[in-house]
Amino acid sequence: xxxxxxxxxxxxxxxxxxxxxxxxxxxxxxxxxxxxxxxxxxxxxxxxxxxxxxxxxxxxxxxxxxxxxxxxxxxxxxxxxxxxxxxxxxxxxxxxxxxxxxxxxxxxxxxxxxxxxxxxxxxxxxxxxxxxxxxxxxxxxxxxxxxxxxxxxxxxxxxxxxxxxxxxxxxxxxxxxxxxx
Amino acid sequence: xxxxxxxxxxxxxxxxxxxxxxxxxxxxxxxxxxxxxxxxxxxxxxxxxxxxxxxxxxxxxxxxxxxxxxxxxxxxxxxxxxxxxxxxxxxxxxxxxxxxxxxxxxxxxxxxxxxxxxxxxxxxxxxxxxxxxxxxxxxxxxxxxxxxxxxxxxxxxxxxxxxxxxxxxxxxxxxxxxxxx
Amino acid sequence: xxxxxxxxxxxxxxxxxxxxxxxxxxxxxxxxxxxxxxxxxxxxxxxxxxxxxxxxxxxxxxxxxxxxxxxxxxxxxxxxxxxxxxxxxxxxxxxxxxxxxxxxxxxxxxxxxxxxxxxxxxxxxxxxxxxxxxxxxxxxxxxxxxxxxxxxxxxxxxxxxxxxxxxxxxxxxxxxxxxxx
Amino acid sequence: xxxxxxxxxxxxxxxxxxxxxxxxxxxxxxxxxxxxxxxxxxxxxxxxxxxxxxxxxxxxxxxxxxxxxxxxxxxxxxxxxxxxxxxxxxxxxxxxxxxxxxxxxxxxxxxxxxxxxxxxxxxxxxxxxxxxxxxxxxxxxxxxxxxxxxxxxxxxxxxxxxxxxxxxxxxxxxxxxxxxx
DNA sequence: TATGAATGAGACTTCATTCAT
DNA sequence: TATGAATGAAGTCTCATTCAT
Numbered sequence: 001x002x003x004x005x006x007x008x009x010x011x012x013x014x015x016x017x018x019x020x021x022x023x024x025x026x027x028x029x030x031x032x033x034x035x036x037x038x039x040x041x042x043x044x045x046x047x048x049x050x051x052x053x054x055x056x057x058x059x060x061x062x063x064x065x066x067x068x069x070x071x072x073x074x075x076x077x078x079x080x081x082x083x084x085x086x087x088x089x090x091x092x093x094x095x096x097x098x099x100x101x102x103x104x105x106x107x108x109x110x111x112x113x114x115x116x117x118x119x120x121x122x123x124x125x126x127x128x129x130x131x132x133x134x135x136x137x138x139x140x141x142x143x144x145x146x147x148x149x150x151x152x153x154x155x156x157x158x159x160x161x162x163x164x165x166x167x168x169x170x171x172x173x174x175x176x177x178x179x180x181x
Numbered sequence: 182x183x184x185x186x187x188x189x190x191x192x193x194x195x196x197x198x199x200x201x202x203x204x205x206x207x208x209x210x211x212x213x214x215x216x217x218x219x220x221x222x223x224x225x226x227x228x229x230x231x232x233x234x235x236x237x238x239x240x241x242x243x244x245x246x247x248x249x250x251x252x253x254x255x256x257x258x259x260x261x262x263x264x265x266x267x268x269x270x271x272x273x274x275x276x277x278x279x280x281x282x283x284x285x286x287x288x289x290x291x292x293x294x295x296x297x298x299x300x301x302x303x304x305x306x307x308x309x310x311x312x313x314x315x316x317x318x319x320x321x322x323x324x325x326x327x328x329x330x331x332x333x334x335x336x337x338x339x340x341x342x343x344x345x346x347x348x349x350x351x352x353x354x355x356x357x358x359x360x361x362x
Numbered sequence: 363x364x365x366x367x368x369x370x371x372x373x374x375x376x377x378x379x380x381x382x383x384x385x386x387x388x389x390x391x392x393x394x395x396x397x398x399x400x401x402x403x404x405x406x407x408x409x410x411x412x413x414x415x416x417x418x419x420x421x422x423x424x425x426x427x428x429x430x431x432x433x434x435x436x437x438x439x440x441x442x443x444x445x446x447x448x449x450x451x452x453x454x455x456x457x458x459x460x461x462x463x464x465x466x467x468x469x470x471x472x473x474x475x476x477x478x479x480x481x482x483x484x485x486x487x488x489x490x491x492x493x494x495x496x497x498x499x500x501x502x503x504x505x506x507x508x509x510x511x512x513x514x515x516x517x518x519x520x521x522x523x524x525x526x527x528x529x530x531x532x533x534x535x536x537x538x539x540x541x542x543x
Numbered sequence: 544x545x546x547x548x549x550x551x552x553x554x555x556x557x558x559x560x561x562x563x564x565x566x567x568x569x570x571x572x573x574x575x576x577x578x579x580x581x582x583x584x585x586x587x588x589x590x591x592x593x594x595x596x597x598x599x600x601x602x603x604x605x606x607x608x609x610x611x612x613x614x615x616x617x618x619x620x621x622x623x624x625x626x627x628x629x630x631x632x633x634x635x636x637x638x639x640x641x642x643x644x645x646x647x648x649x650x651x652x653x654x655x656x657x658x659x660x661x662x663x664x665x666x667x668x669x670x671x672x673x674x675x676x677x678x679x680x681x682x683x684x685x686x687x688x689x690x691x692x693x694x695x696x697x698x699x700x701x702x703x704x705x706x707x708x709x710x711x712x713x714x715x716x717x718x719x720x721x722x723x724x
Numbered sequence: 725t726a727t728g729a730a731t732g733a734g735a736c737t738t739c740a741t742t743c744a745t
Numbered sequence: 746t747a748t749g750a751a752t753g754a755a756g757t758c759t760c761a762t763t764c765a766t
Contacts, residue, residue: 014195018757028731033758069361109338132361139343139351146331147324154323157290162320170320178359180250180313199740200749209748211742220740376557380736390752395737431723471700494722501705501713502722508693509686516685519652524682532682540721541675541683542612561761562728571727573763582761731763742752 001049004032004042009088012095013043043092050089051111057082068126069176075119076148077168083152084164090152116141147171182230185223190269193276194224224273231270232292238263249307250357256300257329258349264333265345271333297322328352363411366394366404371450374457375405405454412451413473419444430488431538437481438510439530445514446526452514478503509533544592547585552631555638556586586635593632594654600625611669612719618662619691620711626695627707633695659684690714 003025007016018039022029036042058078066074083090120141126132132140151167154160184206188197199220203210217223239259247255264271301322307313313321332348335341365387369378380401384391398404420440428436445452482503488494494502513529516522546568550559561582565572579585601621609617626633663684669675675683694710697703 017755029757030732030759031730034729037758039757135355136351139348140355142332142335143328143352143355146329147327149334150327150330151323153330167320170317171324174316174321174324174356174359176359176361178355178357180357198738203749210740210750211748212746214741215746379734391736392738392753393751396750399737401736497717497722498713501710502717504694504697505690505714505717507696508691509689511696512689512692513685515692529682532679533686536678536683536686536718536721538721538723540717540719541678542719560759565728572729572761573727574725576762577725727764727766729763729765731761733759733761735759736757738754738756739752740754742750743748744750745748 001042001046005046005088005092008043008046009091013039013092046089046092047108050086050093051108053086053089054082054093068129068131069172071122072144072175073168073172075144076171077164079148080151080155080162080164080167083155084161087156091156094149094152116145119144144175147175182223182227186227186269186273189224189227190272194220194273227270227273228289231267231274232289234267234270235263235274249310249312250353252303253325253356254349254353256325257352258345260329261332261336261343261345261348264336265342268337272337275330275333297326300325325356328356363397363404363408367408367450367454370405370408371453375401375454408451408454409470412448412455413470415448415451416444416455430491430493431534433484434506434537435530435534437506438533439526441510442513442517442524442526442529445517446523449518453518456511456514478507481506506537509537544585544589548589548631548635551586551589552634556582556635589632589635590651593629593636594651596629596632597625597636611672611674612715614665615687615718616711616715618687619714620707622691623694623698623705623707623710626698627704630699634699637692637695659688662687687718690718 004021007021007024018032019029022032036045120137123140124137127134185202188202188205199213200210203213217226301318304321305318308315366383369383369386380394381391384394398407482499485502486499489496547564550564550567561575562572565575663680666683667680670677
């Protein structure tokens with residue numbers, strides 16, 4: 001699985017041959033099939049595990065009792081940290097999106113939708129409590145999701161290294177206070 | 182080419198067979214090869230044309246003499262409009278990223294990097310002129326790119342319809358003034 | 363299909379490679395798949411066609427209005443002729459019985475059962491009309507089926523050539539009159 | 544070996560995996576190879592043993608000193624009994640005929656040929672002694688072999704249960720006296 | 725002696741591409 | 746110029762067999 005993650009991440013699902021994974025893992029081609037029934041299932045297993053790991057990373061850090069800006073900061077920081085620490089997984093998770101079969105695609109959509117729903121609810125709550133001014137909650141959700149969903153690109157592709165805590169601070173600052181001087 | 186765009190967009194590059202494109206186009210399989218030397222080249226042609234169209238859409242609207250918030254607004258609005266009006270192209274451009282061969286990938290990276298460079302310069306100029314407070318220009322670039330690069334997902338996948346002008350106004354407002362009440 | 367029949371007949375289904383069929387047919391491996399979706403389907407098509415041909419051969423000759431011994435003679439003769447004239451088909455039809463998948467196997471069983479049912483009815487009618495003495499109809503059916511189902515072996519394997527009309531006459535004579543001197 | 548017989552009989556040689564035999568036998572996959580050098584050799588061992596058992600069953604009962612009809616009756620009865628009592632073996636012996644390699648196939652052919660030669664000689668003797676009228680000995684051999692070689696089908700496939708002694712009596716009666724009323 | 729995880733040769737099947745018509 | 750039947754390279758997956766434990 002480790003080997004598969006490395007190769008998938010590097011060459012993409014469709015350009016990866018089972019033999020390459022086997023070689024990378026230092027095992028025989030057939031051995032992979034002892035543990036995964038097909039190439040697709042191998043990818044799916046990786047994705048499911050990744051989603052689970054991502055969920056853990058995200059949810060463990062964010063308690064419910066914080067102020068909105070603290071919450072956003074932790075969210076952003078956790079996401080940045082995950083991407084930075086799991087570059088290969090990140091690349092697979094966000095890049096190889098087109099191979100998922102119907103089932104996995106639906107599942108991934110649900111995951112995303114669920115995540116965004118929680119984010120949107122939590123923004124709406126902030127608005128209701130008066131911590132956030134009355135912006136369009138859906139739009140703000142998309143904005144924040146967008147930042148999270150795109151930050152990995154320079155990190156993973158250009159090997160851009162940035163301190164997660166600092167980046168989170170800055171991004172939260174921009175989101176909260178804007179950029180107008 | 183129109184047909185190819187539709188099919189690629191719907192099924193993704195790897196799941197599209199040349200025959201399907203031919204059928205969609207109402208022509209023979211061999212005829213495609215009269216105009217494109219290979220499946221990959223067909224995609225590349227589409228992508229290049231798309232990038233060109235995108236560039237046009239983006240640059241035509243944005244004159245150099247505007248204030249920063251106007252500029253950002255136009256940038257966002259133009260992007261939103263492009264995504265909304267070219268859903269198929271958008272999906273290909275942003276989704277089928279993993280098939281590009283070395284050459285195309287490099288080219289796409291250059292395009293992106295170039296775009297971000299211009300964005301970053303223009304942000305830096307804003308900071309220098311004092312229109313923007315001293316945030317990390319690279320980070321802000323990533324944030325704005327992220328919003329642009331992610332907004333298409335709900336538009337294309339969930340068929341989320343939103344008025345480009347209104348969305349641009351809101352997003353610009355958030356970026357400029359933040360969300361704190 | 364002609365080529366497939368030859369190769370299947372000679373080497374058996376499991377020992378036949380698609381490439382061998384292609385070579386025998388003087389075409390490319392892939393071309394076979396233009397006309398048959400899989401190796402199994404190719405065999406099935408051959409079998410279905412063979413059964414149809416067999417049925418035709420059998421039924422065309424045997425009118426309903428004959429005496430029992432005439433009927434048996436024609437049955438036996440038609441069968442012998444079919445085996446002699448379609449050695450390859452015969453070998454496939456009666457030899458490669460174990461590869462049939464569930465569906466085809468069921469279908470083949472039905473064919474056989476149907477055939478035997480008709481034979482049994484027709485024997486029973488002979489008994490009822492008093493042309494045949496009161497033997498066990500089921501057993502006699504099995505005996506006659508057995509003769510038909512086994513005669514091909516020396517014909518096909520040992521290349522035993524015998525005049526169908528003569529053989530039919532003799533066999534019918536044995537069945538009708540026994541062998542006791 | 545018992546396990547192999549059961550599984551081969553049920554699924555056919557080619558559809559049987561070594562692992563399935565191991566599971567059926569309640570032993571490890573590798574253990575089979577302690578006793579049989581290959582899958583094919585395992586089948587061959589089974590077949591050889593079966594032929595031997597068959598030969599025993601057939602020859603033990605049939606003394607040389609009997610009248611022709613007694614002899615045929617015993618032959619038929621012994622065969623029927625063997626099939627009835629060894630359904631799995633029977634199915635393997637008569638069904639999985641196509642997998643035999645050159646060597647085994649030749650051996651099986653010899654067995655069969657030998658058997659038929661003896662049968663034919665013994666028929667010829669009957670003719671010479673005047674117990675049988677002058678039919679074609681070869682053809683009669685094929686007829687009797689055919690009945691023997693086919694009777695197992697309804698027994699094994701349709702689970703047709705019939706008393707061997709009764710069946711033998713009837714079949715012998717038909718062969719000896721025919722069916723004409 | 726018994727095992728079963730590991731192996732890799734081998735076979736099926738796909739599909740981008742060609743080329744005779 | 747347009748076609749689509751033919752092609753065969755390439756890749757997935759199976760399963761008999763091995764061998765370290």
